[in-house]
Amino acid sequence: MSGATDHTGIQPGEVTSFLTDSTLCIGCKACEVACKEWNGISADGYDFTGWSYDNTAALGHSTWRHVKFVEGEITPGIGGNSAQQLSWEFSSDVCKHCEVAGCLEACPTGSLVRTEFGSVFLQPDICNGCSYCVISCPFGVVQKNEDDGRAFKCTFCTDRQKAGMMPACAKACPTESIKFGRLDELKVEAQVRLATLQSRGMTDAQIYDPTHTSVKGIHSMFIIRGEPETYNLPPRPEVPTIYLKDAWKSAAFEAVAMVGAVVASFFFLGRKG
Amino acid sequence: MPGLGTSVGRGGATTAQQSLADSDAILIMGSSMAEQHPVGYQWVVEARERGCKVIHVDPRFTRTSATADIWVPLRAGSDIVFLGGLIHYVLENEKWFKEYVLHYTNASTILRDDYVDAEDAGGLFSGWDAEKKKYDPETWLYKGSEPKKENGQSLPGHHDAGGGHAKDRGGEAGNTTEFETDDTLQHPRCIFQVLKRHFARYTPEMVERSCGVPQDVFLRVAETYAAASGRSKTGCICYAVGWTQHSTGVQIIRAAAILQLLLGNFGRPGGGILALRGHASIQGSTDIPTLYDILPGYMPMPFFDADSKTFEQYIKQHSTEAGLWTKFEDFMVSFLKAWYGDAATKENQWGFNFLPRVTGDHSELGYWLDMKDGKLEGLFVMGQNPAVGAPNGRLQRKAMANLKWLVVRDLVEIETSTFWKDSPEIERGELRTEDIATEVFLMPAAGPAEKSGSFTNTQRLLQWHNKAVEPPGDARSELWFVYHLGRMFKGRAARERTPKNDALNALTWELPTEGAVAEPSAEAVLAEINGRDLTTGKLLSTFEDLKRDGTTMSGCWIYTGVKPAENRNVANERSAHDALGHGWGFAWPKDTRIIYNRASAAPDGTPWSEEKKFVWWDEEKREWTGKDITDFKKDMPPDHKRDLSKGGLEALDGDKPFGMHPDGRGWLYVNSGLKDGPLPTHFEPLESPVENPLYPQHQSNPPSDKKQRPDNPYASTPHDSRFPFVLTTYRLTEHHTAGGMSRSLSHLSELQPELFAEISLELAELTGVSPNDYVTIVTPRALISARALVTPRMTPLIIQGHQIHQVGLPYHWGWKGIVTGDVANDLLAISQDPNVRIMETKGLVCNLIPGRHPAGHKALDELHELLEERP
Amino acid sequence: MSEAQSSFRESRLDEIRREASQFGTVQQAGIRAAGSPLPKASPQTGYYQQHLLKEPQWTPLVPLYFFVGGASGSLGVIGSLADLIGENDDLARKARHMATAGSTISSVLLIADLGRPSRFLNMLRIFKPQSVMSVGSWVLSGFSAFAAASTLADILDTQIDGSPIATFLRTIGRTGCTVLGMPFHNYTGVLIGATAIPVWNNRVRSLPREFGMSGLQSAVSLLELSGETDSNALNAIGLVAAAFETWEGIELLRTRDRELAPTKQGLTGALIQTAGVLSGPLPIALRLASLFTSRRRRRLRQAAALSGIIGSLCLRYGWVAAGTVSARDWRIPLNIPEPDASTSFDRRAADSLTRRTP
Ligand SMILES: Nc1nc2c(c(=O)[nH]1)N[C@H]1C(S)=C(S)[C@@H](COP(=O)(O)OP(=O)(O)OC[C@H]3O[C@@H](n4cnc5c(=O)[nH]c(N)nc54)[C@H](O)[C@@H]3O)O[C@H]1N2
Ligand SMILES: Nc1nc2c(c(=O)[nH]1)N[C@H]1C(S)=C(S)[C@@H](COP(=O)(O)OP(=O)(O)OC[C@H]3O[C@@H](n4cnc5c(=O)[nH]c(N)nc54)[C@H](O)[C@@H]3O)O[C@H]1N2
Ligand code: SF4
Numbered sequence A: 001m002s003g004a005t006d007h008t009g010i011q012p013g014e015v016t017s018f019l020t021d022s023t024l025c026i027g028c029k030a031c032e033v034a035c036k037e038w039n040g041i042s043a044d045g046y047d048f049t050g051w052s053y054d055n056t057a058a059l060g061h062s063t064w065r066h067v068k069f070v071e072g073e074i075t076p077g078i079g080g081n082s083a084q085q086l087s088w089e090f091s092s093d094v095c096k097h098c099e100v101a102g103c104l105e106a107c108p109t110g111s112l113v114r115t116e117f118g119s120v121f122l123q124p125d126i127c128n129g130c131s132y133c134v135i136s137c138p139f140g141v142v143q144k145n146e147d148d149g150r151a152f153k154c155t156f157c158t159d160r161q162k163a164g165m166m167p168a169c170a171k172a173c174p175t176e177s178i179k180f181g182r183l184d185e186l187k188v189e190a191q192v193r194l195a196t197l198q199s200r201g202m203t204d205a206q207i208y209d210p211t212h213t214s215v216k217g218i219h220s221m222f223i224i225r226g227e228p229e230t231y232n233l234p235p236r237p238e239v240p241t242i243y244l245k246d247a248w249k250s251a252a253f254e255a256v257a258m259v260g261a262v263v264a265s266f267f268f269l270g271r272k273g
Numbered sequence B: 001m002p003g004l005g006t007s008v009g010r011g012g013a014t015t016a017q018q019s020l021a022d023s024d025a026i027l028i029m030g031s032s033m034a035e036q037h038p039v040g041y042q043w044v045v046e047a048r049e050r051g052c053k054v055i056h057v058d059p060r061f062t063r064t065s066a067t068a069d070i071w072v073p074l075r076a077g078s079d080i081v082f083l084g085g086l087i088h089y090v091l092e093n094e095k096w097f098k099e100y101v102l103h104y105t106n107a108s109t110i111l112r113d114d115y116v117d118a119e120d121a122g123g124l125f126s127g128w129d130a131e132k133k134k135y136d137p138e139t140w141l142y143k144g145s146e147p148k149k150e151n152g153q154s155l156p157g158h159h160d161a162g163g164g165h166a167k168d169r170g171g172e173a174g175n176t177t178e179f180e181t182d183d184t185l186q187h188p189r190c191i192f193q194v195l196k197r198h199f200a201r202y203t204p205e206m207v208e209r210s211c212g213v214p215q216d217v218f219l220r221v222a223e224t225y226a227a228a229s230g231r232s233k234t235g236c237i238c239y240a241v242g243w244t245q246h247s248t249g250v251q252i253i254r255a256a257a258i259l260q261l262l263l264g265n266f267g268r269p270g271g272g273i274l275a276l277r278g279h280a281s282i283q284g285s286t287d288i289p290t291l292y293d294i295l296p297g298y299m300p301m302p303f304f305d306a307d308s309k310t311f312e313q314y315i316k317q318h319s320t321e322a323g324l325w326t327k328f329e330d331f332m333v334s335f336l337k338a339w340y341g342d343a344a345t346k347e348n349q350w351g352f353n354f355l356p357r358v359t360g361d362h363s364e365l366g367y368w369l370d371m372k373d374g375k376l377e378g379l380f381v382m383g384q385n386p387a388v389g390a391p392n393g394r395l396q397r398k399a400m401a402n403l404k405w406l407v408v409r410d411l412v413e414i415e416t417s418t419f420w421k422d423s424p425e426i427e428r429g430e431l432r433t434e435d436i437a438t439e440v441f442l443m444p445a446a447g448p449a450e451k452s453g454s455f456t457n458t459q460r461l462l463q464w465h466n467k468a469v470e471p472p473g474d475a476r477s478e479l480w481f482v483y484h485l486g487r488m489f490k491g492r493a494a495r496e497r498t499p500k501n502d503a504l505n506a507l508t509w510e511l512p513t514e515g516a517v518a519e520p521s522a523e524a525v526l527a528e529i530n531g532r533d534l535t536t537g538k539l540l541s542t543f544e545d546l547k548r549d550g551t552t553m554s555g556c557w558i559y560t561g562v563k564p565a566e567n568r569n570v571a572n573e574r575s576a577h578d579a580l581g582h583g584w585g586f587a588w589p590k591d592t593r594i595i596y597n598r599a600s601a602a603p604d605g606t607p608w609s610e611e612k613k614f615v616w617w618d619e620e621k622r623e624w625t626g627k628d629i630t631d632f633k634k635d636m637p638p639d640h641k642r643d644l645s646k647g648g649l650e651a652l653d654g655d656k657p658f659g660m661h662p663d664g665r666g667w668l669y670v671n672s673g674l675k676d677g678p679l680p681t682h683f684e685p686l687e688s689p690v691e692n693p694l695y696p697q698h699q700s701n702p703p704s705d706k707k708q709r710p711d712n713p714y715a716s717t718p719h720d721s722r723f724p725f726v727l728t729t730y731r732l733t734e735h736h737t738a739g740g741m742s743r744s745l746s747h748l749s750e751l752q753p754e755l756f757a758e759i760s761l762e763l764a765e766l767t768g769v770s771p772n773d774y775v776t777i778v779t780p781r782a783l784i785s786a787r788a789l790v791t792p793r794m795t796p797l798i799i800q801g802h803q804i805h806q807v808g809l810p811y812h813w814g815w816k817g818i819v820t821g822d823v824a825n826d827l828l829a830i831s832q833d834p835n836v837r838i839m840e841t842k843g844l845v846c847n848l849i850p851g852r853h854p855a856g857h858k859a860l861d862e863l864h865e866l867l868e869e870r871p
Numbered sequence C: 001m002s003e004a005q006s007s008f009r010e011s012r013l014d015e016i017r018r019e020a021s022q023f024g025t026v027q028q029a030g031i032r033a034a035g036s037p038l039p040k041a042s043p044q045t046g047y048y049q050q051h052l053l054k055e056p057q058w059t060p061l062v063p064l065y066f067f068v069g070g071a072s073g074s075l076g077v078i079g080s081l082a083d084l085i086g087e088n089d090d091l092a093r094k095a096r097h098m099a100t101a102g103s104t105i106s107s108v109l110l111i112a113d114l115g116r117p118s119r120f121l122n123m124l125r126i127f128k129p130q131s132v133m134s135v136g137s138w139v140l141s142g143f144s145a146f147a148a149a150s151t152l153a154d155i156l157d158t159q160i161d162g163s164p165i166a167t168f169l170r171t172i173g174r175t176g177c178t179v180l181g182m183p184f185h186n187y188t189g190v191l192i193g194a195t196a197i198p199v200w201n202n203r204v205r206s207l208p209r210e211f212g213m214s215g216l217q218s219a220v221s222l223l224e225l226s227g228e229t230d231s232n233a234l235n236a237i238g239l240v241a242a243a244f245e246t247w248e249g250i251e252l253l254r255t256r257d258r259e260l261a262p263t264k265q266g267l268t269g270a271l272i273q274t275a276g277v278l279s280g281p282l283p284i285a286l287r288l289a290s291l292f293t294s295r296r297r298r299r300l301r302q303a304a305a306l307s308g309i310i311g312s313l314c315l316r317y318g319w320v321a322a323g324t325v326s327a328r329d330w331r332i333p334l335n336i337p338e339p340d341a342s343t344s345f346d347r348r349a350a351d352s353l354t355r356r357t358p
């Protein structure tokens, strides 16, 4: 039992991260609600999806934490935590705070910045709603609020972090499924946890942290059971800036071709007489 | 909670949620703890991570099942067979904890010769009065115990109108300090042998036949759970309303208590039974009751013409000859001094006659029927939403239309306050606004953050909350409302000094108030509850100091110690300094986190094992010591021999941990205090599609009260072809009970926006229902519509060769708020279990048809048509 | 329902479960997933077949901006070079003016998409080479300035002969328009190509080319529609651009990547394919035909121009809309293969099973 004032002990300049461990999640959605409460985000509709118990469906401009519900084969005598079977998995999703972030790279206004905690922060007073980040995020996280005209996403509770508090979602989580801490420490913890889970026979457990792609890793890692696809986690996310070289090369080639065509045409055909 | 009360002595969770982390196995049954107690569930998760096996037994695969190691689907309403199966397994396979059972339970006690077990009489115990449909429990007594009788009849706890709350402790029917025992446990009439015979038929085959649990799955549970027993292992059972809201609810809990006693799991870390309570202070509302048949501290409300002719008679009937209840008079006199102050004198029997008498069934459901019948004029509804939360909603709403006045105090405008203008009955033309004469007052209530006070949570823990903001507008606290209303009543009574007003005039009613609205001080109330020494005016720090000579007062003896000094409020202390949370809040009694913890040591006072070392006898200091306050006399050595003349705990042996019982033992067999038998026996729910496989002559619990009448009809089970499916109701994490507090909040409403029915793929296939379609669910009482949530988490069960389908229905919706839906409780019947008069919400029958029911009066036409149809 | 069952599940229901888990929907009678798939999250269906990527959130003004920008960039180049290289003063002046108008309209369109003018200023807070949007904003701003400069020079020329200011503005303006017209006319291809949207980033190499040449063709077409139907140079440029588009169109058709499905199917496919025809073979044919007739030349050139412009508009709208369709494809970012026919559900087997009744 810890009070609300306890200090995370993390100083600005230290890179922080989440490690969201689905094997500890109980699907209570406290994180989702705590995020909305802390950040004053509105509800995003009252639609019954029929997708298990998930009625908020996805991350978006008004949902910065989102708990996914994955139903599997159910066998009497085997609970969801058993090694043999994955039956009803819950996984709390959030902005990945990419090491190389598509949204941040794409942002023309400088609204998206890298914070002193290594996270990706969208400054709403600078965002102009160009929505270029929206199509540049390989995880489909950031979204423009059409009514407001600006884009929004998880702030990593930078305000709380600066005050030495842990993010609201992590604080609300009753089972410590959402761990918050220093990135390097959590990376180690993730490996230890994975080893534990595998030693319990959960061979399908894995860490989701795409370090092998141009994203170069994320600051909100996940431990999941089963394939990342099930949770809409892309197996090979790429930062769109990797396409830039090819695109500009091709643009330059075409531009030269255009100028050539114009020059040649007018040179040969554009003279009177 | 007489299930626990009669078994071990107190009607409260025996352990703390933190202690779950020390368990080796946790059986969660009759609750979806992860969903309804998510914060406490962290310790289950912690235990699981430490290697504890978590078992969830539930008709549905819930979020709890999903985070457990073993999930067992069972048919709603078959819990006693399952638990009986476990008891049978433990007994047959010698898995019981011998030393514990021998010393700490009544296994060796021998029963009277005229006791007849239900197993030998087709489901009825001896003492059954078929005409009155109730038991005379005299034959249930121990051999050698003298029955307590007044006028040759009427044993306490068995009045027609009485609920069972008052008798939580049991043991009032006779002097059970005297009895015969057989420590070899071989005597055919000793409780151990009776138990063995009683559960002999609760075999794995029977479990499969009745619960639909395959034998191998059952045996896996049995092996896993039975292993959490013995000197170095413990297991805990967690339950909530998945058990209580049955016509056999109390007996289900009894079965769990028997199992825990056999496995030696009470009073030990990681052991016990965790009764998961509901609303933030529901435990508080039985400690300082909102119930009609008990007074604060589990003291019985006097009954008219029965136990209450004189104070002496009342005290005699409800005191015991040994154990803590020998102090009943101390508690009662102190309590009367708290209520009536100087007006309570020895001469006027401490004001005993100021107390009203119970004259009939004044339970919630009872008075609701009275209201329907026009016998009630007015009603205060404070912090409740019966138009949605109570069974047979149609009847309830029509009943309110018969009132002259109705006061609703709530945070938001709830259905109960608007039934007269927009209820389904108005929409369907069953009621017309212009015909309703009820004058409705809706008063805004201050929410918890807008007032100070305490909550007593699920583990008997009082936690103080300080007012964080001023209530908005005219919103006022309950304390303000009741205090000032009472002041006005008293003012009137003072002007009109008739005998009728004596009690009001005697009542102490002075509280310091503060602020512009004259808000009474909640801490002053706490001080009164805590109690004082009236000679010195000092606050008391333990109930042991309460006296019967009128020199002490206490509003609720079990809470004494919560405010031991003027400048100290233990409930408001927040620095936990150990794993059990000592230093944070106050757990009654005496800040004991695990009660009966004398049992955590062996009879000789040494810890059972190093792993489960908890409270033990320190021979050097000559006192009990350890990780908790000892729930025992601190300086009473393990080898103490009982001294009946001293009363209290000294009237018990030093190796008897269950100090509320006159024999200091945990009761495998309950000799009195329960209205449906000394041992749990399986009966089908009042509505069930299955024949009682154990007692074909008695389909449902014989003394339960169906309140069957035209406006509260039942299906003719077991074979009512109109209602082929089992229906059970429950909660969702995302909403709270009748919805006033969650359907009014957008951040919660969006999470579960619509009423749905959870059904299996098989049932969807059978009924031709597509996912997300609307379906209509019908019972004899009503029909409602919901969306179909087709899910593999629901699975049909094979019962006696038939596929039994179950329909799951959360009950949070009504017609007001951000998200609305039909009222699930319209489907339920008002029924009363024999002991606590709770309704059966967890197991009934229904039909499910595709499509939405029509609007307006056509809905009723459809209902009538469906009820007539008997294919 | 009363028939005895020895096991928990029947084979028929197992089949339903299998189908549900594999495809997210169930075809069989009994479980009619009417309007809604049988909910399922799995490695085969992703998370309830819900798309992972967010859809582009641009207003319909953006593709128009792409069109106008593409044309004005090219007009800037033509306007700056045509009279220097050939003797096409009127044509060049017209092109310059149109470029100026175009760049102004472009800014207005952008601002309209963002909502208010001040939001455009935020674009110019910083310059960020790795953000195509940033580069584009600066290019647009610069280009607008240079185009305005050269237009101003033209105006000054008509007032004062040989003004040194006009000369200065002309030199600066034309150099700028040529240099910035190059990226301005095709950066939008880079803009959408270098994103997370599969249909776009799959064509990240060709989109700048396609958009650029389409812009050039629009420029030519606009000039022709404004009366410049006699210029053979314009016709030649138009032919080059159309030939290029034809080649790109064929290339697109030949590429079988599933990311490109939205360019071949549905409304977006229709738009893009139409765009291919309207800005490729059709203008080529018309332009070639115009070479062989003098009486109908004007008409044919105008027809080719119109075809080119509509083609270019279709191209922009088609590609942007294809982005939306592509973002909704849940399979691609998750790398989930399309279910192929061999594993698909056998309808006949389902029909042969009788439905049980209660
Ligand atoms: N989020 C949330 N938390 C709550 C509440 C809330 O409304 N919302 N309400 C609070 C209150 S007032 C209470 S009383 C508690 C109740 O807490 P719980 O008892 O946990 O609540 P329920 O969901 O009503 O029922 C629990 C489970 O019983 C199962 N069940 C139904 N029938 C049977 C049966 O016959 N046998 C067995 N073994 N299980 C059965 C249901 O499927 C369900 O999963 O929760 C408290 N906590
Ligand atoms: N079918 C079915 N029915 C059930 C159950 C079930 O499992 N199945 N469970 C039963 C159980 S266990 C319970 S506890 C009941 C609950 O049923 P109710 O008690 O009728 O339902 P609540 O919605 O909890 O009502 C509490 C009301 O108090 C208001 N409130 C909150 N705080 C305050 C306050 O400080 N002052 C005042 N004056 N009002 C306040 C809230 O806004 C809310 O409207 O439902 C029962 N009904
Ligand atoms: S997940 Fe998307 S929004 Fe979040 S940092 Fe990465 S690219 Fe940006």
Ligand code: SF4
Pocket (backbone or CB within 6 Å): A106, A107, A108, A109, A110, A111, A112, A122, A126, A127, A128, A129, A130, A131, A132, A133, A134, A144, A150, A151
């Ligand atoms: S919408 Fe806002 S945050 Fe996103 S790229 Fe544009 S300016 Fe940056």
Ligand code: SF4
Pocket (backbone or CB within 6 Å): A034, A035, A036, A038, A039, A064, A065, A094, A153, A154, A155, A156, A157, A158, A167, A168, A169, A170
């Ligand atoms: S870190 Fe803060 S903003 Fe981000 S999801 Fe958690 S609570 Fe929301």
Ligand code: SF4
Pocket (backbone or CB within 6 Å): A024, A025, A026, A027, A028, A029, A030, A031, A032, A067, A090, A092, A172, A173, A174, A175, A176, A177, A178
């Ligand atoms: S708060 Fe924690 S346990 Fe609850 S849903 Fe979120 S991550 Fe899971």
Ligand code: SF4
Pocket (backbone or CB within 6 Å): B036, B037, B038, B039, B040, B280
């Ligand atoms: S709502 Fe309150 S009482 Fe219930 S689990 Fe959450 S914190 Fe505990």
Ligand SMILES: [Mo]
Pocket (backbone or CB within 6 Å): B241, B277, B278, B279, B282
């Ligand atoms: Mo409750």
